[in-house]
Amino acid sequence: MQSIPVILLGAGGVGSALIKQIVANRALHAAEYGVEFTLQAVCDRDGAVITLDAGLDDPTLLDIVDYKTRKGRLAAYGQGGPQSDLVGIVDIAGRTGAIVVDCTATEATVPALLYALDRKYRVVLSNKKPLTMDQEVYDRLTRAGATGGKRSTPRQPLTRWETTCGAGLPVIVALNRLVAAGDPVTRIAGAFSGTLGFVMTGLQQGQPFSAVVREAFDLGYTEPDPRDDLGGVDVARKALILARGLGWRMELNDIEVTGLYPEAMSSLSVNEFMAALPELDDHFRTLVEAAAAGGKVLRYAATVAGGRCTVGPQAVDAGSPLGRLEGTDNLVEFHTQWYRPAPLVVQGRGAGTDATAAGVLAEMVELAAGL
Amino acid sequence: MQSIPVILLGAGGVGSALIKQIVANRALHAAEYGVEFTLQAVCDRDGAVITLDAGLDDPTLLDIVDYKTRKGRLAAYGQGGPQSDLVGIVDIAGRTGAIVVDCTATEATVPALLYALDRKYRVVLSNKKPLTMDQEVYDRLTRAGATGGKRSTPRQPLTRWETTCGAGLPVIVALNRLVAAGDPVTRIAGAFSGTLGFVMTGLQQGQPFSAVVREAFDLGYTEPDPRDDLGGVDVARKALILARGLGWRMELNDIEVTGLYPEAMSSLSVNEFMAALPELDDHFRTLVEAAAAGGKVLRYAATVAGGRCTVGPQAVDAGSPLGRLEGTDNLVEFHTQWYRPAPLVVQGRGAGTDATAAGVLAEMVELAAGL
Numbered sequence: 001m002q003s004i005p006v007i008l009l010g011a012g013g014v015g016s017a018l019i020k021q022i023v024a025n026r027a028l029h030a031a032e033y034g035v036e037f038t039l040q041a042v043c044d045r046d047g048a049v050i051t052l053d054a055g056l057d058d059p060t061l062l063d064i065v066d067y068k069t070r071k072g073r074l075a076a077y078g079q080g081g082p083q084s085d086l087v088g089i090v091d092i093a094g095r096t097g098a099i100v101v102d103c104t105a106t107e108a109t110v111p112a113l114l115y116a117l118d119r120k121y122r123v124v125l126s127n128k129k130p131l132t133m134d135q136e137v138y139d140r141l142t143r144a145g146a147t148g149g150k151r152s153t154p155r156q157p158l159t160r161w162e163t164t165c166g167a168g169l170p171v172i173v174a175l176n177r178l179v180a181a182g183d184p185v186t187r188i189a190g191a192f193s194g195t196l197g198f199v200m201t202g203l204q205q206g207q208p209f210s211a212v213v214r215e216a217f218d219l220g221y222t223e224p225d226p227r228d229d230l231g232g233v234d235v236a237r238k239a240l241i242l243a244r245g246l247g248w249r250m251e252l253n254d255i256e257v258t259g260l261y262p263e264a265m266s267s268l269s270v271n272e273f274m275a276a277l278p279e280l281d282d283h284f285r286t287l288v289e290a291a292a293a294g295g296k297v298l299r300y301a302a303t304v305a306g307g308r309c310t311v312g313p314q315a316v317d318a319g320s321p322l323g324r325l326e327g328t329d330n331l332v333e334f335h336t337q338w339y340r341p342a343p344l345v346v347q348g349r350g351a352g353t354d355a356t357a358a359g360v361l362a363e364m365v366e367l368a369a370g371l
Numbered sequence: 372m373q374s375i376p377v378i379l380l381g382a383g384g385v386g387s388a389l390i391k392q393i394v395a396n397r398a399l400h401a402a403e404y405g406v407e408f409t410l411q412a413v414c415d416r417d418g419a420v421i422t423l424d425a426g427l428d429d430p431t432l433l434d435i436v437d438y439k440t441r442k443g444r445l446a447a448y449g450q451g452g453p454q455s456d457l458v459g460i461v462d463i464a465g466r467t468g469a470i471v472v473d474c475t476a477t478e479a480t481v482p483a484l485l486y487a488l489d490r491k492y493r494v495v496l497s498n499k500k501p502l503t504m505d506q507e508v509y510d511r512l513t514r515a516g517a518t519g520g521k522r523s524t525p526r527q528p529l530t531r532w533e534t535t536c537g538a539g540l541p542v543i544v545a546l547n548r549l550v551a552a553g554d555p556v557t558r559i560a561g562a563f564s565g566t567l568g569f570v571m572t573g574l575q576q577g578q579p580f581s582a583v584v585r586e587a588f589d590l591g592y593t594e595p596d597p598r599d600d601l602g603g604v605d606v607a608r609k610a611l612i613l614a615r616g617l618g619w620r621m622e623l624n625d626i627e628v629t630g631l632y633p634e635a636m637s638s639l640s641v642n643e644f645m646a647a648l649p650e651l652d653d654h655f656r657t658l659v660e661a662a663a664a665g666g667k668v669l670r671y672a673a674t675v676a677g678g679r680c681t682v683g684p685q686a687v688d689a690g691s692p693l694g695r696l697e698g699t700d701n702l703v704e705f706h707t708q709w710y711r712p713a714p715l716v717v718q719g720r721g722a723g724t725d726a727t728a729a730g731v732l733a734e735m736v737e738l739a740a741g742l
Binding site for chain 2: 021024025028032033157168169170173174176177178179180181182183247321324327329334337338339342343344345346347348349352354355358359361362363365366369370371
């Protein structure tokens with residue numbers, strides 16, 4: 001049995017779901033993979049629970065989940081304490097063979113991730129932020145330094161980030177394999193937001209924009225401020241990760257993002273914004289009708305093609321995989337030399353704490369078992 | 372730069388395409404992965420070209436492809452010779468870090484594959500046969516022996532077989548990750564034959580069965596004897612590989628296969644069979660109409676659920692991913708705890724020498740670079 005030390009950054013939604021799944025699958029991982037995950041540290045924004053022994057025991061782990069679910073801060077947790085230095089925690093709690101798992105949504109983890117990689121620890125990210133900062137940070141996180149030759153930058157086997165684009169869907173692995181096989185990717189097109197998928201489906205069915213956004217808001221499908229979804233920046237981060245996966249060198253600012261509301265509405269309060277939504281109904285009705293006149297449907301899509309990355313409402317062929325998509329599923333089309341005219345398509349739930357945690361756990365097993 | 376010795380079993384369609392892709396991507400593999408593939412042996416049914424030096428040079432490799440394309444046997448090739456013992460070739464040509472690639476369609480490679488694994492060489496299979504023989508052979512190929520505990524049979528990191536189900540589509544990796552995460556898979560449903568997809572699409576559009584089979588035959592979509600497709604055994608092998616991937620222990624005989632022609636037509640010549648096809652037109656028209664009456668469409672599907680594996684014409688919901696499929700694409704739905712009600716779906720070209728070779732090459736890179 002291999003014992004794999006785990007340092008978990010982020011103990012909220014995905015982090016808590018991951019802890020529960022690790023505990024629930026101990027027998028499976030032991031029997032099928034000869035692997036046991038021992039949590040050496042669980043950290044949140046300003047607190048941590050750390051052990052230097054053989055990992056936190058399961059009752060403690062489940063108690064942490066229960067505590068976090070009640071919105072507790074680990075700094076105030078019985079066995080926990082304050083933390084202001086994730087590098088220090090990786091230094092103290094890390095050991096040979098460790099996996100550092102980043103389930104946060106902050107750039108603040110980057111120094112700890114780089115420190116872990118310097119130590120040859122492995123890293124699994126569901127956090128998009130570290131991969132969408134400067135290109136140089138992406139390179140350091142996903143590739144080892146040059147090992148010979150003029151531009152020899154072998155991808156390194158220490159980092160996995162499948163769940164940054166579409167949660168547990170096999171999107172990054174599909175992309176990586178196309179790249180590894182030298183199959184030229186001419187276009188990636190995808191829907192990467194369940195919330196915006198819901199909105200576009202509603203528009204397509206003839207609902208006014210204001211009504212469908214209100215419905216999504218009331219159902220809890222949107223962030224507390226719906227502009228965090230409607231602005232498209234989260235989708236842009238995913239597009240950037242895909243573009244960089246193709247070897248393109250670009251920054252978040254290079255993504256051409258069209259949000260679903262005009263800049264002028266950025267300064268409103270949430271209530272004012274919701275009240276002003278009907279002003280946009282005509283605009284979107286016109287877009288949907290124009291698309292339909294050309295045999296197309298409107299999707300909120302990310303497109304990576306011809307050196308450009310565009311994110312926004314796009315009219316796509318009604319008969320294409322993206323055009324047939326309805327509801328909150330994510331969908332990615334890869335158009336390549338070997339996948340044409342019909343693309344390689346991956347589709348399914350692209351968000352949710354459990355689906356994301358399951359994707360993270362699968363990558364932890366892959367790293368641990370050398371799969 | 373890592374030099375990876377490769378022993379290639381099978382130099383026909385997929386094998387030849389793989390050689391061309393290896394040669395074409397040398398600069399990419401060196402620059403991006405620090406890897407160089409050196410072919411130590413290329414084998415066909417009864418011949419082989421072997422070198423004990425640093426691999427066959429590219430002009431020789433491309434000459435072998437050209438020679439094989441003209442249906443030449445390697446036994447009669449200039450630098451080649453007869454072979455009757457693949458184990459002996461792995462023994463002679465193999466060396467530390469080798470990858471043995473099986474692009475044949477025969478069970479005859481199994482002793483050589485097992486010998487390679489005993490030596491800790493890696494194995495990449497596009498050949499379904501070794502994984503669809505006795506369960507024990509599957510176990511030996513895909514898992515190492517018990518390393519502790521009562522039933523500890525860790526999956527071993529030495530073998531990859533993505534291209535056995537849907538060529539380069541990320542089907543096996545999706546399945547393996549669901550299993551690794553402990554996400555209970557309640558149902559797998561898929562269309563795994565481009566030929567049968569073409570036939571079912573034609574039926575759905577109102578064409579008589581005999582006409583659409585004749586069209587597929589004339590277009591070269593079918594095997595020389597179309598019954599090799601219509602019988603469903605190739606689809607059954609894929610279903611068995613998926614079921615075994617879930618941990619189910621079963622044999623090819625346990626798959627419930629319904630072919631698209633009655634047993635009585637097995638003894639006919641190909642010409643007689645084609646001439647007799649119109650006898651089946653009414654049967655299939657009835658099936659399509661019955662499905663349509665229930666809001667369904669007819670697909671040639673494999674279903675793995677509830678302990679049973681069934682392969683045959685099945686009426687599926689018209690609005691489901693499988694129901695929306697048209698043409699020759701493959702499609703797989705994974706229904707699980709975290710993917711419901713909508714399944715995780717992978718779709719795209721599921722056959723073809725280049726797409727399959729690209730899938731094999733990607734797995735070779737993954738093994739070589741530790742990805």
